[in-house]
Amino acid sequence: MFGCLPLLNVSKGQLPNDTALEKQSKLTIEAALQNFGEQVLKVVFADGDSFGVSRSAGERNWKPFDAVDVKLVEYPDESDAGPFLVPGNIPIEGWPAYYRRDSESRLTLAAVQRRPAKYEGDRHAIVVDPANRMLYEFFTFGKTADGWAAGQSSIFDLKTNELRPDGWTSADAAGLPIFPAVVRYDELERGIIEHAMRVTVRRSRRAYVHPATHFASQLNDENLPRMGERLRLRADFDISEFSPPVQAILTGLKRYGMLVADNGIDWAISVAPDLRIPVLHEELRKIKGADFEVVVAPK
Numbered sequence: 001m002f003g004c005l006p007l008l009n010v011s012k013g014q015l016p017n018d019t020a021l022e023k024q025s026k027l028t029i030e031a032a033l034q035n036f037g038e039q040v041l042k043v044v045f046a047d048g049d050s051f052g053v054s055r056s057a058g059e060r061n062w063k064p065f066d067a068v069d070v071k072l073v074e075y076p077d078e079s080d081a082g083p084f085l086v087p088g089n090i091p092i093e094g095w096p097a098y099y100r101r102d103s104e105s106r107l108t109l110a111a112v113q114r115r116p117a118k119y120e121g122d123r124h125a126i127v128v129d130p131a132n133r134m135l136y137e138f139f140t141f142g143k144t145a146d147g148w149a150a151g152q153s154s155i156f157d158l159k160t161n162e163l164r165p166d167g168w169t170s171a172d173a174a175g176l177p178i179f180p181a182v183v184r185y186d187e188l189e190r191g192i193i194e195h196a197m198r199v200t201v202r203r204s205r206r207a208y209v210h211p212a213t214h215f216a217s218q219l220n221d222e223n224l225p226r227m228g229e230r231l232r233l234r235a236d237f238d239i240s241e242f243s244p245p246v247q248a249i250l251t252g253l254k255r256y257g258m259l260v261a262d263n264g265i266d267w268a269i270s271v272a273p274d275l276r277i278p279v280l281h282e283e284l285r286k287i288k289g290a291d292f293e294v295v296v297a298p299k
């Protein structure tokens with residue numbers, strides 16, 4: 001399904017100059033460690049920064065629903081025009097795992113869908129249209145008294161490898177699609193992840209490298225990662241003692257790496273908020289930033 005973005009599923013052996021590391025690789029990782037301290041890899045899953053994907057994407061008897069207008073209130077000039085396929089039960093970022101695993105939360109989906117007047121997180125929302133192979137992604141999405149609204153909207157044609165225009169953002173700061181880079185339950189069940197993963201960093205550089213098309217920083221320190229920077233787990237990192245789901249993630253990180261997609265939690269990869277996925281935090285915390293390398297970007 002995911003023709004979207006040619007560099008998301010480029011494997012280690014297919015990368016041009018694959019054996020050459022970015023000359024700033026060591027400095028970039030060291031700068032990250034200085035910025036983050038002894039930070040470790042983690043997942044954004046049950047802590048409110050996972051991604052809801054419309055269940056329409058997974059139903060065998062998928063039927064199209066009516067397109068609706070979405071009011072664009074923050075980045076209309078870097079958004080794709082609607083109308084958009086938005087089901088009434090569209091999940092908002094973190095639904096359901098974050099809310100269901102919080103025993104104190106009694107929120108319904110309808111309550112989570114209500115768009116707050118002020119910023120309360122990225123509130124990503126994603127819809128996959130498998131019949132037409134289209135991907136719709138939104139930033140700060142939710143329902144208002146006047147209908148659906150979002151800070152930004154992006155449409156990706158999964159039949160192509162088209163990037164967003166240079167200088168344009170997406171629901172992620174890097175201009176990348178979110179859904180193809182999120183770890184999903186079916187991938188962990190198969191024991192293999194065949195694409196680059198999404199990672200966030202607290203401090204990034206005022207620069208981007210394809211497949212990213214947008215930066216989100218005023219910092220010019222060349223040792224900081226650019227949006228779209230590919231970080232790869234070292235080939236000699238021993239993964240034999242980890243559980244099968246974590247081994248699947250780490251094998252993918254060795255082969256495809258992870259792309260810096262947004263500013264956010266330090267060294268956080270994104271896992272779908274699926275209650276079937278076990279909590280992986282403790283195991284992933286054993287992997288440190290120093291275990292990664294920065295790969296030369298393909299030309």
